[in-house]
Amino acid sequence: MNLTVASSPHIRGDFRTSRLMLDVVVALLPALAVGTWILGFRALAVTAVSMVSAVGAEWLYCKVTGKQNTLRDCSALVTGMLLALTLPASVPFGIVVLGSVFAIVFAKCMCGGLGQNIFNPALAARAFLMLLFPAALTHYETIDGFSSATPLHRMVMPALPENSLMDMFLGRIPGSIGELSALALLLGGVFLVARKVISPKIPLAYLGSVAVLTFVFSKTGNPISWMVYSLLGGGVMLGAIFMATDYATSPVTPMGQILYGIGCGALTVFFRYYGLFPEGVTYAILLMNLATWGIDRITAPRRFGTKKGEQV
């Protein structure tokens, strides 16, 4: 009998990279469903094109560079889906494909592949597309083809949007495909936490700091409404739950995750208040991506057997 001699442990849990990735896809389905319901079939088509081209780009990259095919980890599906959900449903398909290919090839594979990338690939691609096609990326249409401003645009005035809070919560507003319904995104977030795919630390710290800052530095006379609209409008929910929790580009230490979430929230509010665009989530998270390794380093867990602040 041939016995295998290998290092302990001899049993492993059933967590798998592909399972984690597919869980994220499942968690995004409610948001995609709302996007399709509000914005029409084109939202679904944009998402499909983005996912297919992300997978295609990764397949091609592996083929061309002779690297082992990494499609089975399913991470390209997530990247493609996330990018699409940050885009308006009216965006031309060519732009979607370009963004998807950029995300996979430049932001992920060329940085060393899964787990090695510095920037969140979907957001890096979005930032790239914003530079090239700012109009297409901020042109929002209703299902009937009328262009319309998002609630966030109105908040730049600054003024409270006309949309009711319930509409914003459920997603009956103009906006990017995956950003409409806070409820759908929260459902996805609860699913991910329940499945132990993500820890709630980053989303809570992110949303918490946005809440505190918009309440304290409210631009209208009603800080509570301003705070709630700030949380429900734009990409904060999608960013906090699905983008800032990207494994490769966020800290791994418990303390680091909280700091990182707070940093993302603070920068988001800062960019929204002082930035060129009404939205600041993309650049806030990309900037914090850069700080991830440094944050991990300064927030190493206290060594076992030592007291707070003690150096051993």
Added chain:
Amino acid sequence: MKRRFFGGIHPSYRKELSVKATPSVAVIPKQVVIPMLQHIGVPCVPLVKVGDKVLRGQKIGDGDGLCVPVHASVSGTVIAVEPRPHPLGKLVTAVVIENDFQDTTVRPSESCGNAEDMDPDTVLGLIREAGIVGMGGAAFPGNVKALSAVGKADTLIANACECEPYITSDDTLLRTNPEQVLRGMQILSRVLQPKRAILAVEDNKQEAIAKVNGLLSEYTGIELSVLPTRYPQGAEKQLIQALTGRDVLPGQLPVSAHCAVFNVSTFAAIYRAVELGVPVTSRIVTVSGEAIREPQNFIVRIGTSFHDLIEVAGGLNDSTERVISGGPMMGIAQSDLSVPVVKATNSVLCLLKDRNGAAENPVCLRCGKCVSVCPMRLQPLYLYRFEKAGNAGELERLHVMDCIECGSCAFTCPGKLPLVERIRSGKQLLKEAKSK
């Protein structure tokens, strides 16, 4: 107050496979191989030569320094004194005895008797002469550990957590002979004079808990602490943290947290040594796993080969992938089944191929799950990374030496990284860098 240790995991325990009413008596083998090293420390020098007749319980090896004697586990004739494979994966000098099946036993030690009438030195002497080592797997000489805790430990802990999946040998001992464990605790309490003596058990052993509870009134001064099941609760540092809230200092022994921890099997052996005068010549061993036909617990003579034991348990399934000495999380995979059961062998585990086994091309996602489960609050993903980079300085900064190799990180890792393996080699790397 119930406390928790940091981190930890919930593997599938599979203990039901091997839990039976009473341990069966193993077939006593024709031949036993008794290694001269069954403890952490200096190997024994053989006291017998080929051709000698030996009795069961006769001392056949002893030495100076950090060393406890070994004894013949059957009566018969010495047929070889030579290096033989050891479950630790190396060759160790062993005395091979051909069994005469008479089981003629040496007379019990003369100084044994009621521990209440003994001074501490006599008790420690009896513990040493009986060859007692930590029987939970660590195999640290029992008398040395006890002596080092005299006057320093205020808490004596009997460890019956048995947190490794599959293993039920401590559970079996507690279900069948709880009196021996409790008496052993009383004996050592007389030596150490602790403020508290705690028997710690996880809540997945309800029958053992009921048995002990029924006896506690007869054994004054002993508390039973039932802890919520979680791996690695039975690791010394984690158990101390869970019971007392204290941390063992980095690189130091439990006595730095004023605790002395012994496995329950060790306490039972202490009772037999001190009050019956009997050395360690047998122990309870769990033979389990999906690859063995009749999983159960056996009372096994030290020196019985894994092969013989597996035969008694119905033999191996044809698709057996691994045979492990110890548990699935920390045990050592064996290549040669002629290795003998030693004092610290609590389990012989036979496993089929793990469907969640190692990946061909493991990739770290940076998901951080290893950080959140590490009971020593380390960052396994960075240890892995810096070991690969050969960076001893970073490994030291990240306290690689603190790793207890419990395997929680590797168990949890979705990328199936060989974390424990690489961290172990990271320790080696740091040691070599320091010795230069």
